[in-house]
Amino acid sequence: MGLAQLDLFDQAMLLFAALVLFTSFVMLAQVRIVPLIHAFAWQGALLAVATALVAFVSKHPHLYLSAGLGFGLKALLIPWILHRLAVRLRIHHESESIKHPVLVLLGGAGLVVFSYYVTLPIVQLSELTTRNTIAVSQAVVLLGMLLMISRNKAVAQVIGFMSIENGLFFAAVVATYGMPMVVELGIAFDVLVAVVLFGVFFFQMRESIDSLDVNRLNRLREVDEALSEAEPRQ
């Protein structure tokens, strides 16, 4: 079945799914904190639009509710909390250096191919009009994981984690037209609590190791201090 046989709303849904995938790549390429948060907010907004379109196409009105919930939570509230945290931690002008930016992006493209290959059997079993986007949702999950792996700063890792959750939510919407409302509300509340906890965690981390670089959590404090006292840095 080609694209031309689908009606315009199906096509628009596919377009927004592609744009969600694109924002994942934008996050992967973005090294500065505040634009990264903005890209995450855009992903939430595009995801909400895609969900609303799925609701319209499949005539499942309860999906409008999850679209609205997703928009309010992932496009407005969580980015706002993260932005405020970044300002209060005074890291909103910082940028971190990725070691091989182009390699990371090409690795991301490889992950998209991989998720297409993995979901191919599922897609062939399914009869839904949204079946082709299952691969996209899988790719968003894997790209969020890649974002967490490739970054050292805690805030970027949290955004990667939230992006994984976006991918899971999208997978649920396109594969089974959404989860039961209780589950969805529970997950939404979970994510919100997670952000608040991460905020507390950032401050704790800053106080104890004076940095948000998670690599420094691996070092033993006494050994390092003893070392730095024994041979001072050049």
Next chain:
Amino acid sequence: MIGWAMAAVQCLLFVATAPLFAGWIKRVKCRAQNRAAPSLFQPYRDLTKLLRKGVVLAYDASWIFRATPYVVFTTTVLAAAVVPLIALRLPTSAIADVIVLVGFLGLGRFFLALAGMDIGTAFGGMGSSREMMIGALAEPVLLMTVFTLAMSASTTNLSEAVSFTLHGGLVIRPSFLFALVGLMMVAVAETGRIPIDNPATHLELTMVHEAMILEYSGRYLALLEWASMIKLMVYFVLIANIFAPWGIASTTTPTTLALGVLAIALKLMLLGIVLVLWETVMAKMRLFRVPQYLGFAFLLSLLGMLTHVILESGGH
């Protein structure tokens, strides 16, 4: 026979109106930056002035230096002949597809880089090495966007591909959106516009294209300038007619042809304004950020191809 005549007329029109398009961009840019704008026909005056002037050749110039303006001009005109401007299914578009078009432009670039190094001045060599770096990164992007298009239309022939989008009706294709943005980014890089190169600069350390043609004068310079104007128009006609082919003539009756001329003029005027806005908003990049810019363009074209396979082919 009438087809060949039409093709010749279209190609002549392409070559003749390229300076007009450059003049339009210059004029809109002056307006956007609150400067007094030159006339629309100023590029023609510049070209005739240069054509009348004598040539000053360096003592060490070899035949490569003297042949390059003709090679560059010819390959660019041939490339322009392949691109459908106002009518589809002309015989010139049947003998060459889009890969040949990229090859023509690559050949011109190759000779221009050789000519830049031929005299042996420092600026020429610097410009050539920069141009080759940009070209090596930009050409894969151009080919990938073209392949994305070719996968949807099942052909690499430009005329067939344009008529595929023209007769397909309104279909939202995510892959075309990515290919469009990728192609626009690469067009800006290939034609030496602002974030990559500044066409108006003569500041030695930032020049790319101007550095290569620094030693040229008289009619040689006129041919090279004209070729770069045609190249700019080739890219923009390509963008306009692939992604918004509406109005292009499928038959060769006078009404449809007139409509085709009107449509392409409107589209080029709009695209010129978009280019000027982009150039006014962006600042020129450091040279070492160009690989990142083109890497992102490559990613876009790659995403275009992936979304075509994943989302548009139905998974069967």
